[in-house]
Every structure is written in C-alpha cells, then in structure tokens.
Amino acid sequence: MTRGHGEGERPPLAARAPELVAALNDARDTPDGEARCAELERVAARADALGDPRSALDARLALVEAYLLHGERWRVVEPVRRCLATVDRCPELLAERPGDADLLRRHQRYAVEAAIGTPRFGVDTARALLDDLAGRTGAQSGPVAQLRCxxxxxxxxxxxxxxxxxxxxAAAPDPTAGCPGCLPARQAELLAGWGDDTAACETLRPVLDGAVDCTDQPERALAAGLLPWLRVGRAQRAGxxxxxxxxxxRREPGAFPLLAAHLRFCALGGHPERGLAILTEQLPRLDHPNDDLSTMEFAAAGALVCAVAAEAGLGDRRVRRPGLGSRPAAEPDVATLGTDLLTLATGLAGSFDARNGTGHQSGRIASWLAERPSGTLVPLPDEPPDEPAEDDDPPLAPAVDELAALRLSMLTDVLDRRGxxxxxxxxxxxxxxxxxxVIQFRQVGTRGEILHARVLAARRLPAARLAEAYAFCNAWNHDRLLPKAYAHELGDGELVLAGDVTTDLEHGVTPAQLGVLVDATVATGVAYAEAVAALP
Structure with missing residues (x-):
C-alpha cells in the first residue's frame, strides 16, 4: 500500500539530475566572463524544466556570484528573485544547507543595491525586494534599515x-548587512551628503584608529573623508x-565608485592638473563601470575637473580617450571632454529622476558642478603616488604582461581585481x-617561488565514513586534474575533505598568468567543495 502525503505535507524533493550536477560543475570550470554566465543560465533553465530545484538554486547562486565578479551588478536582480521564489516553494532547501540562507540574504541586499543603482529597473522593484527582505529578517533589522536609508x-x-x-x-550587528569595517564609510558618505561634515569625520574615527578589521580599510574611509575634511578646514588631512x-x-576595479571623490577633491583643492592626470588615467574604466550611479558620479566629477581646469587656462590641453566599439580613439581638448562628461552625467541623472519621480539626482549633480575651489591650495605630501616607492614601501605592481618574482602583493592584487x-x-x-x-594561498619554497593553494570543503563527514571519503577522493583524482583531493581525519570524530593545487613559479609569473592560476584554483576548488556537499 502506498502511503500518501497528509494535508499540508510537502512531497519530498526529487533527487538531483546527475547530468545537471555535471553541467553545473563544468559551468563553474568555465573561465570568468560571459561564457560562464550563459552556461549557468542554461543550467538553471534546464533545472527548472526538469523540476530539480536544488540544481536551479545552486546554478542561480553561482550566477549571481559570476555577475558580481564580472562587474554587472544590475544583472543580479532577476536570478535573486528566482532564488527567492525557489526557496519559498521548497523551504527544505535551506533546511538542508543553512549557510545558503545567509548567502541568499546577502545576495538579496546586493539586488536591492543594484536596483537602486540603475534606472533599468523601476523604483518599485527595489522597494519590493526590500519589503521581502524585511519580511525575512525583520522590519528593524540592520540590513533593512540601511537599505531603506x-x-x-x-x-x-x-x-x-x-x-x-x-x-x-541602533540595530544589532548582522553579517548580511555588509562588511562591518566598511559601514562607517557608508554612513559618513550619507552624513556628508546631508551637510553634516563634522559628524561624518567623527563617524570615520574608529576605522582610522584601527579599531576595525577590513582589507578595504583605511583607504575606503579615507576616500569618504576627503570632502568633509576639506570643508571643515582640515585641508592637510584631506591631502x-x-x-x-x-x-x-587607482588600480582596483572595485574602487571605481570612489574615484569621483578623488576627482572632486582635486578640483576643489586647487589641483586641476592632478585632476586631469587622474581623469586621463581612469577614463578607460568609464567604459566598464560598476553601475549607472557610479558612472553618473564619475562623469559629473570629471566634468567638474574639466571646468575648473579650463578656468585655470588648461582648456586647450588634450586628453587621450581610448576607442570602444564604434567609438574611435580620440584626443579631445579639456573643454570638449568636459562637455561630453557633462552630457553623460546629466543624462543619467535625468533617467534616474524620471524613474524616481523626483528631481533630486539632477539637483545633486548641478550642485556638484557649481562648486569651485576656495582659493587656498591644499597641500599634498611631498611624494605623489606615481613616484617610486621608498625602500620600506611595497614595490609597485608589475605590468600585466611583465614577468616578476611571486610576491604576496601580486596575489592580493589579483584577488582585489576579482572583487x-x-x-x-x-x-x-x-x-x-x-x-x-575555504581556500588558503601561501608561498612556499626557499625563495617563496611556489604558490600552494589548499582547498577545504565546508562540509565535514563522520570519521566512520573514512572508506567512503577515500573512494570519493580517488574517483575525483581519476576524473579531475585539480585540485588533488585527499581526506584528513581530525581526531575529533570528523573528516575534512581537502585538496591541493601547487604551482612552481621559479622563473617568475606575470600578473595575467597569476590571475589565470587563481581563477582556476577558485573554480576547481568550488566545484570540489560542491561535490563534497552533494554527497549523501
């Protein structure tokens, strides 16, 4: 006799489709870029068609991460909405893997931020995602309050x-609210926008005193403090x-939204030539921005630099702008470039205002463009950032195709570029x-010339399954090149399944090559850990 499901009971989830597990692993092994995104989209659609919600959720979570890594934040909105719909239909998915609940809430925050940051979506999309997040985390939770603010x-x-x-x-700390070390900088930016420069400077104090642990600090906070310090009379501190x-x-792709503050500082601090140099250096990044909001702000700040430079007699200076698509490379003069940037900034501001039903963004950009230097030259340290470093400073990063000995700074630069x-x-x-x-990168060898990466699967197995773990690792090593898998008994009744990737770089490595190595290590390491997580 077949037992049916009682009223209110959910039927058990269907088993994963084996072909989708393999396809998802292959998609994760695809190099970063549009090809990986397209393959993950295909896997997610196929999982929907086959009624495999586990694979659909995993594919879309990976797709969100791929979009974030690829610098296309606005594209995360739809896969996040689909993920939320999946877990609402099948809440047992999160019961199986509780860590995915935090991950999904974090991605939902990214989706709200992305919807705010582009006029491609109506403001109601951001509100709906935010209301949904409030229903999941609480109306007064830190992430919800931050996003509503x-x-x-x-x-x-x-x-x-x-x-x-x-x-x-006043909200309790919440890991899904974003990096705690970066929150003071976000708060300072808001306070400065409201004219509370003194409060903004005070908000940054814990970061600058070293009271937070964040790899983006203190530089993130320093950028947030540039204009407040300038306006409260602490010009030397700002410089x-x-x-x-x-x-x-200057070199971090993820720092593009911060460049507007640097440009505005140069314009208002009496350094139009330096502002033009930075604008020239960073113009190519305008063609591959994080979002429309940061594009608007960069263009407005660049237009301000051009206006101040033209008023200082630099309007005829030429600025090289690389070509893109059908746009040829050109060398417009400062005045012409300023007009182009002004058109871009005001056009985006108008699009935001049409979406929002307000005139706030246009007014904000107009107020930026109306600013002018106070007349007092802001002092800068004697050594500008593009001069050779002192002996006790880290060496400058090599060019992307320049062979160099492996250094810790090269590895962190790669990770920074990946975001x-x-x-x-x-x-x-x-x-x-x-x-x-969890992946650990370290240098080994007598000269630190060997890059060793160790992958640790988050899921642990009972020690009683040692034979099964060995069989899994043997099968992995037979079918896959990376990472080299093994099982390690911790002595506390649990097994950790780990993997190694070791590369001898005795003859040096270029940043581009190191990027490929890191990409491969992360992609194969994630695939390995996911395979461990999928074990029965």
Missing amino acids: RLADHLGDEPTARHWYAVWC QAHVRAYRRH DVYAVDAGGVVVGRWHEA
Whole structure:
C-alpha cells in the first residue's frame, strides 16, 4: 500500500539530475566572463524544466556570484528573485544547507543595491525586494534599515533617510548587512551628503584608529573623508588621505565608485592638473563601470575637473580617450571632454529622476558642478603616488604582461581585481571563502617561488565514513586534474575533505598568468567543495 502525503505535507524533493550536477560543475570550470554566465543560465533553465530545484538554486547562486565578479551588478536582480521564489516553494532547501540562507540574504541586499543603482529597473522593484527582505529578517533589522536609508537618500527624502539612519545605527550587528569595517564609510558618505561634515569625520574615527578589521580599510574611509575634511578646514588631512587612498584605488576595479571623490577633491583643492592626470588615467574604466550611479558620479566629477581646469587656462590641453566599439580613439581638448562628461552625467541623472519621480539626482549633480575651489591650495605630501616607492614601501605592481618574482602583493592584487573578500594572517597566508570552499594561498619554497593553494570543503563527514571519503577522493583524482583531493581525519570524530593545487613559479609569473592560476584554483576548488556537499 502506498502511503500518501497528509494535508499540508510537502512531497519530498526529487533527487538531483546527475547530468545537471555535471553541467553545473563544468559551468563553474568555465573561465570568468560571459561564457560562464550563459552556461549557468542554461543550467538553471534546464533545472527548472526538469523540476530539480536544488540544481536551479545552486546554478542561480553561482550566477549571481559570476555577475558580481564580472562587474554587472544590475544583472543580479532577476536570478535573486528566482532564488527567492525557489526557496519559498521548497523551504527544505535551506533546511538542508543553512549557510545558503545567509548567502541568499546577502545576495538579496546586493539586488536591492543594484536596483537602486540603475534606472533599468523601476523604483518599485527595489522597494519590493526590500519589503521581502524585511519580511525575512525583520522590519528593524540592520540590513533593512540601511537599505531603506539609502533608498530614501537616493530619492531625496532626507527626513525619512535620517529616520532609518537612526534605526540602522541602533540595530544589532548582522553579517548580511555588509562588511562591518566598511559601514562607517557608508554612513559618513550619507552624513556628508546631508551637510553634516563634522559628524561624518567623527563617524570615520574608529576605522582610522584601527579599531576595525577590513582589507578595504583605511583607504575606503579615507576616500569618504576627503570632502568633509576639506570643508571643515582640515585641508592637510584631506591631502594626505587623497594621496594615500589613491595609491590603492587607482588600480582596483572595485574602487571605481570612489574615484569621483578623488576627482572632486582635486578640483576643489586647487589641483586641476592632478585632476586631469587622474581623469586621463581612469577614463578607460568609464567604459566598464560598476553601475549607472557610479558612472553618473564619475562623469559629473570629471566634468567638474574639466571646468575648473579650463578656468585655470588648461582648456586647450588634450586628453587621450581610448576607442570602444564604434567609438574611435580620440584626443579631445579639456573643454570638449568636459562637455561630453557633462552630457553623460546629466543624462543619467535625468533617467534616474524620471524613474524616481523626483528631481533630486539632477539637483545633486548641478550642485556638484557649481562648486569651485576656495582659493587656498591644499597641500599634498611631498611624494605623489606615481613616484617610486621608498625602500620600506611595497614595490609597485608589475605590468600585466611583465614577468616578476611571486610576491604576496601580486596575489592580493589579483584577488582585489576579482572583487574577492579575503584576509591575510600574520604568516602571510591569504584565506578566503568561495561558496562551499575555504581556500588558503601561501608561498612556499626557499625563495617563496611556489604558490600552494589548499582547498577545504565546508562540509565535514563522520570519521566512520573514512572508506567512503577515500573512494570519493580517488574517483575525483581519476576524473579531475585539480585540485588533488585527499581526506584528513581530525581526531575529533570528523573528516575534512581537502585538496591541493601547487604551482612552481621559479622563473617568475606575470600578473595575467597569476590571475589565470587563481581563477582556476577558485573554480576547481568550488566545484570540489560542491561535490563534497552533494554527497549523501
């Protein structure tokens, strides 16, 4: 006799389709870029068609990470919505893997931020995602309060933004609210936008005192403090902060949204030539921005630099702008470039305002463009960021195709370009988590010429399953090149399944080659850890 499901009971989830597990692993092994995104989309659609919600969820979570890594934040909105619909239909998916609940809430925060940051979506999309997040985490939770504050600020509703700012500051810490070390910088930016420069400077104090642990600090906070320090009369502090922070931000893809502050500082601090140099250096990044909001702000700040430079007699200077698609490379003069950037900034501001039903973004950009230097030259440190470093400073990063001995800074530069979150311990070991995999990178060998990566699967197995773990590792090593898999008994009744990737770089490595090695290690490490997680 077949037993049916009682009223209110859910039928058990169907088993994973084996072909989808293999396809998902293959998609993760695909190099970063559009090809990986397209393959993950295909796997997710196929999983929907086959009624395999586990594979559909895994594919879309991987797709969100691929979009974030590829610098296309606005594209995360739809897969996040589909993930939420999947777990609402099949809540047992999160019961099986509780860590995915936090991951999904974090991705939901990214989706709200992405929807705010582009006029491609209506403002109701951001509100709906935010209301859904409030239903899952609580109406007064830190992530919800932060996002409601930022949305209200974006719309120009300062009283509502200040209300939610107070709720945000009073909320308990929440790992899905974002890096705790970066929150003061976000708060300082809001306060500065409301004209509370003194409060903004004070908010940054814990970061600058070294009280937070974050790999983006203190440079992220220094960028947030540039204009507040300038306006409260701490010009020397602002100059020092700009030079130090720009040394890092000039090369970090994830720092594109911070460049507007550096450009505005140069324009208002009496350094139009330096502003033009930075604008020339960073113009190519305008063609591959993080989102429309940061594009608008960069273009507005660049237009301000051009206007101030033209007023200083530099309007005829030529600025090289690389070609893109049908746009040929050109060398417009400063005045012409300023007009182009102004058109871009005001056009995007108008699109945001049409979407939002307000005039706030256009007014904000107009106020930026109306700013002018106070007349007092802001002092800068003697050594500008592009001069050779002193002996006790880290060496400058080699060019992308320049062979160099492996260094810790080269590895962290690769991870920074990927947008990864990681930590470096006292021994120089770089540690990060990618989905189900914890990966450690370290230099070994007599000269540190060997790059060794160790992958640790998050899932542990009971020690009684040692024979099964050995069989799994043997099968993996037979079918896959990387990582070399093995099982290790911890002595506390559990097994950890790990893997190694070792590369001898005795003759040096270029940053581009190192990037390929890291990409391969992360992709294969995640696939390995996911395979461990999928064990019965």
